[in-house]
Amino acid sequence: MHRRLQRDRDGAVAVSLYHYDPSVDQAPRFQAFSVPMTRGMRVLDVLDYIYKDLDHPFAYRWFCGTKRCGRCAVTVNGKAVLACWEPAQPVMRIEPLRHFPVVRDLVVDFSEAEKRLTAMRPLLERSRDYPGFPEPITHETMMAAFDLMVCIDCRVCVGACDALERSPDSGFAGPAAFVQLASVVADPRNDVDRSTSIMKGYIDQCHSCNDCTHACPNGIEVLEGAMDLVRTTVIDQGLYRVPLWGTIRKMPPGLRALIHCRLGLSSPTKIVRRE
């Protein structure tokens, strides 16, 4: 249980920081800190200040600080964010990223997610011979894949995923894994079918809430660019049926989210074959 903290009127950040060491603690607890606000302060700067300047030990992950390593995702005031990208706010409750087991404090365990991603084989597979460097591709044909390749695998989208929030044990692989796979599916050089991986990732669990897209720190169109792309692949293969998919796919994401999630008017879908 944590106490709500007053905003410091001198421009400091009031932080309520999650602590939990499963090897010694009975339950998670929160501890309060006051951090002076500095110019351009990120959440990571706040965490660094607590660790270093306030000399308070706790576990958190970061490596690059510049949105490249993709390893500093946390939850701030209930929202999944990348600590190095997210601006500090005057009052912050900082917790670990949702939907992953906690190792300690803000550090979560990605190992099962990594194994799952590896099993999906997000790698280019060519059935034709490689023509030699430079191969005859254009940026236009690579655009869809290129836009997805900017994914740094930070898993903020997974933390934000409403489907996982409602059904944490559904077997859904989560959006990040599908972005990685979609960057291969969208690659014109890839000509090996990925339907099995897509179905084994339980793509049908995605209910188009679009929270993943809103959360992505790199501005990737997660729903339309990745989830819908792989969903269309398996629908076209006849493995999965979504009534009126052609119409649904053309709707603006906000409207789809309203219909499918907020109003609960999901159309019945049917899994034809998963393997």
Added chain:
Amino acid sequence: MVCAREESIRSKARQSTPSPIPSRADILIIGGGLAGMYAALKAHEGGARVVIASKGPLGRSGGSIFAPSFHQALKPEWLGHLPRPWDASERFFVATYQGLMAEGPLRRADVWTTNEALPELERMGLYFHRASQGPFKGQLLHDPAMSAWAPKMDMSGRTTADLLRRKVLDAGIEVLDEVMATSLLVNDGQCVGGTFLNILNGDFFAVRSRATILATGHSNYLSKRSNGTRDVCGDGIALLYRAGAELFNVEMANWRYRFMAWPRSWMRLGVNGLPELARDETGRLVGPDRRLWFENSLVNVPPSDGLLCRKLPDLAHAAGNASRSSVDGGSYRDLSYHDQFFRHLGLDASKDLIELAHNYHHLHGGAWVDPLTFESRTLRCLFAAGGAIGHTGIGQCLYDGKCAAEIALGRIESTAMEELDAAAPDQETERVVGLLRTAGTKSGIRPQVIKTRIREIMWAKMNHEKDGATMESALEDVLAVRYTLAPNMALPSATRRFNSDWVDALDVYNMLDAVELEIRASLLRQESRGGFYRSDYPHQDDANWLKHIIVSQVGGELRMRTEGVPQDDLGEPTNA
């Protein structure tokens, strides 16, 4: 208030997946960047049982993720115009290294990158950015330096590392992720493996190997403003030194000028547009009064960042500028084309000035190896890869990894696995695990306090501008840390789970070794050369100092010697 979600978190945390601990490998690779991962793939393809350990997550940290491009790797016929002067890359590297590198190894790496690496990576799926006009994006039209770009977040290293990580995992190679090497194991002049700490769960163990490739990188977080990621704290230097291996040119640290002055967490964000090879965009620097004092089309741009670093303050002074530019900041950027990071700070790059500062970048020295085989000249079966002979760049790192793997594959055929006790040696176990006994010591110093102190000493006294007096003072300060502060380190907790303070304590000892060696070697080199600059000896002195400085530990004592630079392609040393 306990809710279902909190209970679910707790129960998931209790079900930790036990990680099997490997104890044997044919080829052990320490370091999970470009060189290490590529070496792992090649060694695996060669049939070896490979174990690769990475202190940060594999392919996600270290200098590799900041590498911008494949330097000068494109052939003229791929671009449809411009003659390809091989000497363009040589001009760049000769200027940067100023004679300390034999041309042969550099040229071999470059040729291999162009002819072998680019096709292999593209075949694997790397996308080399095509332009809408002309074949490749990123070529510089008015300078014959033609780099290949496969960028993600403006960095080709990150995309390449991503691909290699997936390939390593897909191949089923044994990966020790977020596992820190604490020592190299040596038996009778041969490297026989290493000891490791699993940062996530606190397991401490040894891995025996027939051959070991050290690929820990050369971009270290040793100074207050550095480009090394959080994890890279001079570990490779310390591992080598403690194992009795020789190192070379640990004083040849390079600085870079163009990084965000604030916020602190964005310290490693480089702002491009300064004169850079293979970039069309130009850069201009102004004082806070907006008076222009540098524009790269107006000056004769030196072909290397090291020289540029030195030249910029001179230019600033010559222009009589009011910028009061210094290493901590005070130089301002006038940009109109950079975007997302500035907007995210609420800055409008078309109107606002972007403040920059200067970073400790990377080292051109490291393990003293044979430039043909990449094997340590001191310890058998120990290889180094990744800037191992002083060169840098994505292609060069991959080349090192390839060579080290190939030679190691050959060596292991005639090398038996050392049949020593599979457990870690007692002394190292005590050194590492014994730190947990300090937990809760009253008036103990938390290790991160000492790491900060070391970085502040380096920033204040071993900056790009330094002289004998500041260096001697830095050395005194570092020795004071080693003998009076470090022995009083105490961990706040003895937990085994992601105990950052425990890692910080080990980092302290690695950093102390790395910086002490850097300072001592810097004092010895009485000249300036390439990126290495000292104001009391500001000029290059080939007559006396066209030499490598070699350091090692012999019988517990530091030994420093010099060796002449090879003048031929085979890398045979001349008499000093």
